[in-house]
Amino acid sequence: MLQKSLIRRLDLITLQLFVAVHEEGTLTRAAAREAIAVSAASKRLVELEQALGVALFVRQARGMSLTAAGETLLHHGRQMLFNVEKMGLELGEHSHGVRGYVRMLANLSAIIQFLPEDLRDFSESHPKVKTDLEERPSNGVVQGVLDGVADLGICSSDTDTKGLLSVTYRRDTLVVLMPADHPLARRETLAFADTLDSDYVGLHSASSINMRTHAAAREAGKLLRLRIHVPGFDAMCRMVQANMGIGILPQKAYELFGRALGLQAVPLTDEWADRQLILVIRNEVSLSPVSRLLFEYLQGTEAPI
Template identity: 75%
Template sequence: MLHKNLIRRLDLITLKLFVAVYEEGTLTRAAAREAIATSAASKRLMELEEVLGIGLFVRNAKGMVLTAAGETLLHHARRMLFDLEKMGLELDEHLQGMRGYVRMLANLSAIIQFLPEDLHEFTTSHERVKVDLEERPSAGVVQGLIDGVADIGICSEDTDVQGLHRVPYRRDELVVVMRPDHPLANLDRVAFEDTLSSDHIGLHAASSINMRTHTAARSHGIPLRVRIHVPGFDAMCRMIQANMGIGVLPRKAFELLGPPLGLTAVSLSDSWAQRTLILVVRDTTVLSPVSLLLFDHLRRHLH
């Protein structure tokens, strides 16, 4: 008789809420994500457990953790919601084109250099798709995907992706940015070792660029003289303009931010200055149709 009760009493809102509770970790965040009052969300979850006759979550100080029964329901609920979304999107294509919602995490390099144009191209063809983009350091991108807070991530290729699916996205080049009156400013190329006598402006500790520059300095047995850490590329350029030191940035980011401040850039001769950014997803087979569409769009842009 259980299956008959499920057919009569299960609804899409409750299923979506159940999946959201798992992905967000708490009922409060899940209710906010699904635009449901917390009290109403709690009632729906209790009614679902009553219909099934078994607990779906264990509540603890860290949030809500699935029981074995909850893991079984999660598998089927995701498949049902995926199939229903796919059906709706395919039908809707005949009228107004694809629509949907994609959650993305990306490091600062990807957001500044490449994503504005790539996402503009995608959303121009798919005007009804909403993209929620959040900036995180590369390791944070991977952790966010593992935690289920995003569908697609972009990070540096040297990041430990912990078994997630990865494909190349874009290549970039790191350069040394400085004022035009710096002793190295007239060079075409410079070895990073030769910059270590200067003060550096560092990015936040978790950034891929920060880790690469510190690793390179240690390989030469010379500590990196970081005068100040800043949260982003624009702040780094302003500090360089104010004669606080020099800094390492992706070339395209410098081209967007540096020249208006009267700064110059010198290429690095070190091999680690050539980078590949990668696209990361948990599993392409479980991406929603619209997320897979964006993933395929982005992966075609490597050059």
């Protein structure tokens, strides 16, 4: 019953009004912002609360504040309004000759190392296809594809793919990043265990590199001496340059960001340092024609190492 009531009564105008009341703090200011009479705005909110069966606001002399139920609706309501706006933008692109959209999720390693050139080349061959690319950690890539947020994703091969179809995309090699005067900088190669007496600059906690290095440290019977988390490889390079510690990153990311800063990279000898990045999809049948084009193109980009 509640679901049917929501379908009938949770229209976009009322939802937008609800968000406006929260942001403006009063019904009067929200009604003015949305160009609707105060009485009509009040009626819409009352009907919305009746449809949901909960109070959304605490009405006070100085304004209106959200209840716990209101906070829940705000979270979902903003996402719904964002999706509607995004849908309108994408549909509008079709009037300008865009043939289709591909929604794609990828981890940081793929976005930094390989996708700029791969997507450029694909776009040159298919100029009427637009790609919506979002960065997520590998686990988030898998979940996003499962949830239908994206048509395809790229993640580390050691990620639990939860039944998704996967194929190899690229390979990369992890190296130890350090200042040129670090005691380990003269080594030609390093075992990860030999680095664990040094302080570390780590990627964000959900990244596959962060999780793998913590696991490898535990396997070696030590804890990773992590001084700071950073959001990306460029930030890691700057922190290492500032002597905050050493770091683990892909060789190509070092070449893009670390070499110019005068940093040193030493290859790891551990088996897990030679990685595969994989493409994941729900299944080929579910892919749109343009998503299938990109999926098939990216399968053919792997270069020998």
